[in-house]
Amino acid sequence: MAIDVSVADHSIGDESQAMDTYETIASNDFAGESLKKTKEGRPMKRSKNVQKMKAVAKAISQSENSMEKISKSKGKTLRSKFAKNLYN
Structure with missing residues (x-):
C-alpha cells in the first residue's frame, strides 16, 4: 500500500x-x-539626455587623446633636435 x-x-x-x-x-x-x-513619453527625453551625455564624454576623451598625441609629437621633435645638436 x-x-x-x-x-x-x-x-x-x-x-x-x-x-x-x-x-x-x-x-x-x-x-x-x-x-x-x-517606451512612450519621458523615457525618450531620458534617452536623449543619455545620448547627449555620451556625446559630451566622447568629445572630452577625444580632446584628451589629441592633447596626448600633440604632447608626444612635441617630445619627439625636441628629442630629435637634441640628438642633432649632439652630433653637430
Whole structure:
C-alpha cells in the first residue's frame, strides 16, 4: 500500500510542475507587453539626455587623446633636435 501512495505522489507532482511552467510563460508575455507600453513619453527625453551625455564624454576623451598625441609629437621633435645638436 505504501508503494501506491508514492506513485500517486509523483503523478501529482508532475501535474503541478506543468501548471507552473504555463503560468511563468503567461507572466513573461505580460511583462513584455508592459515594456512596450512604457517606451512612450519621458523615457525618450531620458534617452536623449543619455545620448547627449555620451556625446559630451566622447568629445572630452577625444580632446584628451589629441592633447596626448600633440604632447608626444612635441617630445619627439625636441628629442630629435637634441640628438642633432649632439652630433653637430
